[in-house]
Amino acid sequence: MFSRFFPKEVNFFDLFEKQVDCAVKAAKELKEIVCTPGLLQEEAYNKIGAMEHEGDDIAHTIMDQLNKTFITPFDREGIHALTKKIDDITDMVNTIVSRLRVYKIQGGDKYFIEFASMIETSVFHVASAVKGLRDTKNAKAILTSCIEINRLERQGDIMRDKVFVELFENAKDPIQVIKWKEIYEDAETLLDICEDVAHVVESILVKHL
């Protein structure tokens, strides 16, 4: 009888899962593009673009629901920050794929393939950490994922330095240096963004333990 006064409860955790699954899909697609020379045609590019839009739509839904909901599973600022940062992951995957396209680069060298794998793993752990927030019982598992995300971020730094030494020592064409330098930096930034999500997750956890 009172049902219309009690709107169906919004489950923010369901929305976060959807959003983070979208980031996982994008990271998987990035890896496939990097491993498959010739794959980066309009189709693959549009696929990533569609994922980015899907991620945006979920982010907007979360913000809309936040406007309409009185009781939230954790503080409103935390929800806002988490949505924003997960969105940044999908955005950054899209940025990297856009650059590969703009710079007309097909497939990756062995280092870039390794980077794409690290990104896939890190985003996988981001998804685990975010999904874990449903229950503070998961605190330990969440922190384990966060530690792994931090480790991958550091490994990314080392990889990028190694690639740069080779890139600059063998540099013949400055235009090629400009292109690849940026792509490797973006890849490393993506691992930084995953670390940012881990920081937001940790700060949410801190307030609810």
Place this chain on the structure above:
Amino acid sequence: MFSRFFPKEVNFFDLFEKQVDCAVKAAKELKEIVCTPGLLQEEAYNKIGAMEHEGDDIAHTIMDQLNKTFITPFDREGIHALTKKIDDITDMVNTIVSRLRVYKIQGGDKYFIEFASMIETSVFHVASAVKGLRDTKNAKAILTSCIEINRLERQGDIMRDKVFVELFENAKDPIQVIKWKEIYEDAETLLDICEDVAHVVESILVKHL
């Protein structure tokens, strides 16, 4: 009689209006510089510098008043974040103009002129959104401005990609590529900063609806 115990009420909205109007002025000046080859002499550069200082002064006044005021129109963190982000807009306009000067670039090509128009429009909507915060009745109009700011940010991404394809395909002088690549990236970053302000405005709105 008690007047000296009750200092004149600080109107934070007035201060925010002043600060955001300063960003609007800077964006207008940027467009004029870009549209007028030969305009970027010391005078135009100093004018933008003066706007940046004016913006900084208002930001400092806001922070000072925040220190001295007990009751604020919305939470202290929100005021802090909003001031900081609006300041970032004027700073970034100043950065772009500094680069044009440092790189000795006079006027813009057709793409850069288009970018400067998009920046002007986006900053205009930022001003509308910020000014709208005076009254939560304006929520719908504020959100409309925020959506427009988001749209321009996306359009900026597309523009930059298009420009980059041309820049890299026709690249002869790597030094020119370095210069223009950076200037277009800054222009796109300015649209990102406008989007950041929109996010802060939305998060303030969220807490006060």
Place this chain on the structure above:
Amino acid sequence: MFSRFFPKEVNFFDLFEKQVDCAVKAAKELKEIVCTPGLLQEEAYNKIGAMEHEGDDIAHTIMDQLNKTFITPFDREGIHALTKKIDDITDMVNTIVSRLRVYKIQGGDKYFIEFASMIETSVFHVASAVKGLRDTKNAKAILTSCIEINRLERQGDIMRDKVFVELFENAKDPIQVIKWKEIYEDAETLLDICEDVAHVVESILVKHL
């Protein structure tokens, strides 16, 4: 008797002092490397790396203690933000030294030596501001340090512009332009990060005056 129920009180201020002292040590080491051509061998590089790890460990201790402590000297979000930003300083020093190493650059020119001095001074003021947080009586001294940090950030902007004019006018080797452009930008970003810490300190102060 009840002592095991009352764990030794964590002193967050002691931890912050340790963390910020680590940033000061790193900034001093950077200056020494820049002033001493030939110093950047594996030893100096490993020393900075060790400082960065030490800083990370303290940051993790702070976050751990935050998880376990009920009463904190200022709000949990403030502690989180401050730890993160101080960590960014030591990280950025490490980044600059990594680049010098990756780009096989030994020692600095006169401008880079000046930059390293400004960085050392700014980080020194960051340490003063952070240490001052022990007592709101220090508000004035803290704000004086924050103002000095802001001043150095602006001076850094001017320096970088001056260096860039020379770099681009005399540019013969685009690869050298790419390397030095990035190193000077990082140096300027380090001064920006110091300013970010100052902003966090100010926002903590604002809530506790």
